[in-house]
Amino acid sequence: MRAIDALAAIRSTRFDLPLTYASGELHLRVGDVVRVPLGNRDVVAFVVTAPREVEASDRIKPVSERLEVPRAFDEMGLHLARFVSEYYVCTLGEALSAVVLSGAVPRIVDTFVHAVAQPNPPRYPSVPPRLVRTIWEEFPDGFALETLLRHPDARRAGDRAALLRHVQSIVRSGELRRERRFTAPKTQAYRVRVLEPGEASIKGKKAEALLAYVREQPGVPRADAVLAGFSAAVIARAVKSGALVEREIEPQRTRARAPIPPPPFEATPEQGAALARIDAWLDAGTFREALIHGVTGSGKTFVYVEAIKRVVREGGRAIVLVPEISLTPQTARRFESAFGERVAVLHSALSERERFDAWQACMRGEIDVVVGARSAVFAPLERVRLLVIDEAHESSYKQDTSPRYHAVTVARERMRREGGVLLLGSATPALEAFEAARRGTIELIALHERATALPMPSVRVVDLGREFEAGNKRIFSTALAQALEACLARGEKSVLFVNRRGSGSFVLCRACGFVPACTRCDVSLVAHRSDGVLRCHYCDLQMPLPAICPTCASPTIREFGIGTERVADEVARLFPQARVLRMDSDTTTRVGDHARILGAFEAEGDILVGTQMVAKGLDFPTVTLVGVVAADVGLHIPEFRAAERSFALIAQVCGRSGRARPGEAIVQTYAPTHPAIVHAAAHDYEAFAQEELAERRALQYPPFVRLVYLGVIGRSRSHAWDAAARYAEVLRGADIGEILGPAAYPIARLNDEWRVRIAIKTRTPRPMRAVLRERILPLAHADRETRLAINVDP
16 A cells, blocks of 8 residues: 655754655645645644655555645755654654744634523523624634733633633533644735825825835835835835835736846955855865854955856756844845846745745745744755855854754755855855864965055054043943044944843942842843833833832832943943943844835944944945944853854954044943953964964863753752753763753743753763653653753754
């Protein structure tokens, strides 16, 4: 008999067993979505093997049906999911959750339908009569609990648990019947909303800018307008007034392949040499991995685009990953100008349906280049000959929830299987990549000069300790304050970087020493003076900013430390004539906020204050001054990558200065002799890398060993510590390397959960993974009091 293996579409840490089903006359492929029996119910499942002949057996149940939805993934997607499952020690279901688009798969939901035409409330007296009327009058065809929850009358009846109790009371009476129904995925049969100019006019600066934007490109998708920084409210107002017309169109199903344009300018000698080497690797048709180590402004993107042109001309395809969603649009524009409609851009302003359409266009072969963040590494493209990871050192390529994959590792496996070329681009490469290039494990392409031939900005390091001794207790050193004033006088722009949001790092009563702390996490609350609140940056707990100390009633309670909000306020106080903008996660809560702030800065801003968002992607010709306000933030945290990340941030943000005219950077620090500060100021990555690698080798940290963290998390502190002690004892008896801990996380309690960590340093990763799967996971699955978080290559 013909059979396939199918895996239930359940994102479970415990269930990881594909089951065999008879396929009968159904023509099934890997990635097809089917309905199959599991126990006494039907579930949605993915086909994970090709049909094969097996011995007939009554124990093999048949596939109930192939669901009429597009394929969830292709063979490459399944291979990458299996790789992620094996490498990162997670279930195949968890791994597939990274490959399959959410919302693209049907769900089975419990639906309640009427068993009688009219209700009899005395049979269930505890149920509010108003809720009974709503159920029969507003939902004559039945309802799912989540649908009922959205109705105002239902919300008055209580929370979700209370509502479920009421519904179950009616079910027990026999007047409601529970059924399991399939819901169609949200991605089916949709239309794209586009904007066109209308007949009416509209007032308001933002609305007028939106109208000008749409007039420049009539028929622009609404999602593109949102991503460009125009809020949904502004768009809705313009449509309501008649200034814009919104209509729905069928999504584009065919994409013309336009002639590929010539390079916009001549390559520099270094860029030409880099392209020649990449061409040779592509000709060879075998897997190659290369680090493109180029200083900021060296033209790495030009190299990417020209290399991809070669790939596309020869019928191949390419994927480009960028670390921040906010960088996706500006990177995409460069590729769209080269490859036209055959570029798919995957970003957060797209609806589930639009994202799904882009995914399906990839499957149909209508896309040549995909540009997106981390998850775009799984794009269902065939014949991918080149995969580019821009700013490959960025930590955002590592997912922090299961499956905890790193896009660079997955990309390496994909290109190894495809026989293609993987390019890792960075001005400050991850030390693992640099060491691999130094050993000759991967290729190295060096771009030492800026494409404009301008020198790197001069960097001054200011010792804040000496500033304090000289009587300067302000946020800005004398040098930085004078440089800001001179820059404003010249009509040039400045960027101020401080890697902490808020108006201070904590609040302290100087009379009694009281520090407001989060009640759910082991951290102090951060002041946000503009909102008048104290906020936890981990669980978002908020409380009013106190005017007096709640412990001793002293008025001497105030913020200590600095954040972006306080820096922006200080700049506005010192330079009232300056137009100051702030960019951090508090000011970029909506899709399009990044583009709106950067657009305002380019058009009329003088000084941009921001967190690490300003350290990359900024390319403004009139930015001639960068100030690193507090270089010590993050330098001394208990994390072995702290120095590497600090070096990268300082070097990257300094590189925003002097892109088109000579510029400078000023770095303020209490640790002016720290190697990360010294070498970043000298633009000397190699000297920093040599020094840091020597320390890593001595202490046995990556890249000289493989590191794995096992996090044990639970509501009970004692349960978490007991479970961690059991796991550590098993690991020490397995002889797989050095076992450190258990020890508390740097933040031991987060969201009312206690966190304990075990570190594994190993040179034998395969046996280590086997021990985790065969001996640790069964213990974790049997423990209902805690959960286990395995983080490979943290």
